[in-house]
Amino acid sequence: MPKAQETVLEIDLNALKHNFEHLKSKLKDNTKVLAVVKAFAYGSDACKIAKYLETLDVDYFAVAYTNEGVALRQAGVTKPILVLHPIAINFKTLIAYCLEPNLYSSKILETFIEVATQENQTNYPVHIKFNTGLNRLGFDERDIDFIANTLKETSGIKVKSLFSHLAASEDLNEREFTLNQINTFKQYSEKLINLMGYAPIRHMCNTSGILNYPEAHFDMVRTGIGLYGFGNSEKESKNLKPIATLKTIISQIHTIEKGESVGYNRAFKSKSLLKTATLPIGHADGISRIYGKGKGFVTINGKKAPIVGNVCMDMIMVNITNIECEEGDEVIVFGPEHNTAESLAESASTISYELITSISQRVKRILLK
Numbered sequence: 001m002p003k004a005q006e007t008v009l010e011i012d013l014n015a016l017k018h019n020f021e022h023l024k025s026k027l028k029d030n031t032k033v034l035a036v037v038k039a040f041a042y043g044s045d046a047c048k049i050a051k052y053l054e055t056l057d058v059d060y061f062a063v064a065y066t067n068e069g070v071a072l073r074q075a076g077v078t079k080p081i082l083v084l085h086p087i088a089i090n091f092k093t094l095i096a097y098c099l100e101p102n103l104y105s106s107k108i109l110e111t112f113i114e115v116a117t118q119e120n121q122t123n124y125p126v127h128i129k130f131n132t133g134l135n136r137l138g139f140d141e142r143d144i145d146f147i148a149n150t151l152k153e154t155s156g157i158k159v160k161s162l163f164s165h166l167a168a169s170e171d172l173n174e175r176e177f178t179l180n181q182i183n184t185f186k187q188y189s190e191k192l193i194n195l196m197g198y199a200p201i202r203h204m205c206n207t208s209g210i211l212n213y214p215e216a217h218f219d220m221v222r223t224g225i226g227l228y229g230f231g232n233s234e235k236e237s238k239n240l241k242p243i244a245t246l247k248t249i250i251s252q253i254h255t256i257e258k259g260e261s262v263g264y265n266r267a268f269k270s271k272s273l274l275k276t277a278t279l280p281i282g283h284a285d286g287i288s289r290i291y292g293k294g295k296g297f298v299t300i301n302g303k304k305a306p307i308v309g310n311v312c313m314d315m316i317m318v319n320i321t322n323i324e325c326e327e328g329d330e331v332i333v334f335g336p337e338h339n340t341a342e343s344l345a346e347s348a349s350t351i352s353y354e355l356i357t358s359i360s361q362r363v364k365r366i367l368l369k
């Protein structure tokens, strides 16, 4: 791997393949895999990731919003794409790009049928979501008759899948709650299937659901974070490989005398002689201010260098007092080994999901294969 000469996010497709295969090994042979590629494939590169996953045997994709699905289609992605959070104003676009909406409320169901009918669609594939305890999006039990009756009156749409989402699949202390969600989903979906007279695909598990609740795999699973290399626990993360490495370089080195300050608001005041390195990466690149003031750290020549003072928009300063390094040297912000995005996120009491999806679009993505 060539040394970084600017801030870059390297994406390792071999690691992606490893993660895909590891997750597949947890499934029965006929269980389908939906890859969640929302938010630029968790901050990496949705189009390139989706195109690569199409060469493995992925069955489905999901994005959060319609425009994310449009970008995938424009890049040539041909597998079905579920839009998890479609908004009515985008329904015409969604149909134009053959994207498949999650219909989660009576209003959104009726509005979609109206638009599909106007657009002369028949049997347009849609997905019905049940709320089984997350209380975010989804139909409740009392809506089931309404859904069935509404479906009977139209030939504009056809239900391709029924699904729900787990609230705490990574937290084994919430096992009872999760098992209850799984049962609720079984009941709701069986009731609707009886009324509809046909059985669509059923799916419920996200990554931690796949790993912790094999009994809830149903016909398909939806994986996001696992594909990108994190298992939401030390044990599970060991079997996965983070696909992204965020690198930068040392722009300048400073000697800070005792009593001098570093950075905005003079947030750091030196109690002794030390050395800092200034790096071209800041909160506009996705390293939030919560990583400042010694919480977050980077790795330089194998050693930890904590962030000194406040994170600036385009720069951070790190303490390199005990590190041999010079201007131009490569810096690892997070990578697959010791300083993972999971551990960096933990240093500031957040989660890998937030850190990796925050890496802004101005950071150059480089694909490794």
Ligand SMILES: *Cc1c(COP(=O)(O)O)cnc(C)c1O
Residues within 6 Å of the ligand: 036, 038, 084, 165, 205, 206, 207, 208, 222, 223, 224, 225, 226
């Ligand atoms: C984001 C999302 C997922 C993926 O979850 P991971 O924990 O990243 O595997 C699955 N299903 C839904 C509905 C989501 O919103």
